[in-house]
Amino acid sequence: MPVQLNAPLVADLQPVAGVRIGVAQAGIRKANRKDLTVFLLDEGCVVGAVFTQNRYAAAPVQVCREHLASGQAIRALVINTGNANAGTGDPGLGNARQTCTALARSLGLHHEQVLPFSTGVIMEPLPLDRLLAGLPQALADAAQPQADDGAQWLSAAQGIMTTDTLPKAVSQRFEIDGRSVTATGIAKGAGMIRPNMATMLGFLATDASVAPALMNDLARRLADASFNRVTVDGDTSTNDSFVVIATGRAGNATVTDLDSAAGRALVAALTPVARQLAHAIVRDGEGATKFITVQVEGGRSASECLLAAYAVAHSPLVKTAFFASDPNLGRILAAVGYAGIHDLDVGGIDLHLGDVHVVKAGGRHPDYKEEDGQRVMKQTEILVRIGLGRGTATETVWTCDFSHEYVTINADYRS
């Protein structure tokens, strides 16, 4: 039951010149569903990426890091759903490598020019035979003329879903250097979502021309403003990967500094794309019925704002209260209290729920009435604004509530 995750997220999609996409039904885990996707990048594309900070990084994440470090030009991405190829040890690494080698051979590339991605169940062997058998179908699909309406991007967004109820894809048109530029991105993820430096899986391509040396920094900046600020259940995945591709086909003068006018324009244009995808993950969070923005202001540092914001966003008690539309707002104060800001003076704390001032100077606001809190709690989009009263830093985290459906989904995921 996604929260106001409406059609516009997958409408008006734009293809990105220089990127071709093919999708196949390989039967990785279940029959008759799109589960294998390839991205083919024209010569001249540059790629940046960020990956999970989970020490149990999945085999494909390890191989991605190696291939990106090799300095080879990345020319293809291969993504399967249905199996995460994580916690699979050396055989898993071998399977990820063989996937790259097989696709590279078909395309006349070096295996280090291919990046592999997997998502799905952890600790089960990747069914390599079915994946390899599906590659020709995906390549044949990529060889079709790429539709003007971005249909291939929608297909890819479907092809990377796991427990997602809807595909997530966003396009944006903007100008750099007087040239019209396009950016289109897709993402997946509904559970095991607390991206740390990346998200479950996100791919964003633009036809802007960007210096290769900037790409990782670009990916990092976009992730920090989007995927790295959302959480569904606080579980950081083993497979988090966010890839940014610049194909250089828009004809702008190559961006060589993200802090130049053109660089800032690029970041400003791509950030909402990444953020809409990140928000889409929360709106489609497992069992989500509400979209919650937790904004912490007045901190001494960004990191302490994030401590408080994540404590609130991860508290099962806070999240079930949102599900119930119950203004049991003391639970928010308790979470701020245990967030780990060890010298916090709670006498300086302020709390707003939407437009309702709930807590002033650490205690219940004298004018606060439960019916006002109730009115806001019934909304499907709720802003929680917490003032720490000790500095000027601000951070925002987006999350969802915690419902019966979450338990149902995760108790039944593999059945």
Added chain:
Amino acid sequence: MPVQLNAPLVADLQPVAGVRIGVAQAGIRKANRKDLTVFLLDEGCVVGAVFTQNRYAAAPVQVCREHLASGQAIRALVINTGNANAGTGDPGLGNARQTCTALARSLGLHHEQVLPFSTGVIMEPLPLDRLLAGLPQALADAAQPQADDGAQWLSAAQGIMTTDTLPKAVSQRFEIDGRSVTATGIAKGAGMIRPNMATMLGFLATDASVAPALMNDLARRLADASFNRVTVDGDTSTNDSFVVIATGRAGNATVTDLDSAAGRALVAALTPVARQLAHAIVRDGEGATKFITVQVEGGRSASECLLAAYAVAHSPLVKTAFFASDPNLGRILAAVGYAGIHDLDVGGIDLHLGDVHVVKAGGRHPDYKEEDGQRVMKQTEILVRIGLGRGTATETVWTCDFSHEYVTINADYRS
């Protein structure tokens, strides 16, 4: 639906000489339930305590700290359920102080000789008038002859319950210095349970004679082996308090060193009492259907073992898999991976589920069969044993699973 939380936990209760208990129905939140409890301690009793590390410490916790620091002999405890008196600012502090003053006046004590405790909903004003009006009934109950069968302790265990489905009370008899000694404890707590230096509410009394200077250290040692190692939902309460009382009536030579033979005997005898109470909190955890022991071995330090154990014990994905009896054990590896042990080599990780060896050297054990994992997952008491393979430290944390019932309870708690 408590997990094997059987009658023996409240059977064979022993009164503790030097402690009288009275319980009343004060209508704090709901009518016709025991919700106000007083402990009256004879002259000569000594008391130690540990309290929540939540910065939003409730008003009664703040008052307890002041009164214990005053050096006055503690002679009475007053405990209400139905309202936590937390997040209530200065009026809340005033209410906690007035509670102590009123009880002290009735007993001819100084107000600093009384410790107040509250549990229940956060951020609502304490109904002081109803609490004060209930005190005479509680005192009259305490004035009755105290039953030989520990009935007053059972009544107190009932009088401090919130969402608990059953009262929690444990007695133990042991010998120190050739003298027969008794210890009896009660605890409450079913949600907002991740005690940090204490638990929601726990009270343990022994008739052993113990030097006053040792009491806080004794409380700390007992908490660290029991309440500080359990978690239900990872939410550290604003009201956590654990109090140890020694009445000195057993006639043993006063214990003056916890590391002497007598001191070690005392700690060894009281630890299982505290641990059984802590386990009872988990077994009666909100919505719990399973009791999970997470034992992490082979760490470089106790703290890194605890990081891994709590990451597993708090993961909603791990907890829902236990609820479903689904051996989706990759979720455990993912939690170990994101636990925050930044130089962890996952190639050294071992995982046993009960007697089944699931993961060896970081990857799936070649002999592991899903049906073996399934067999263990169906049990109601499950041991998860994780080897980090990098040292000799070991820590154990106890938790429960995460069920539909948890969401129901916390979505409906105030209604």
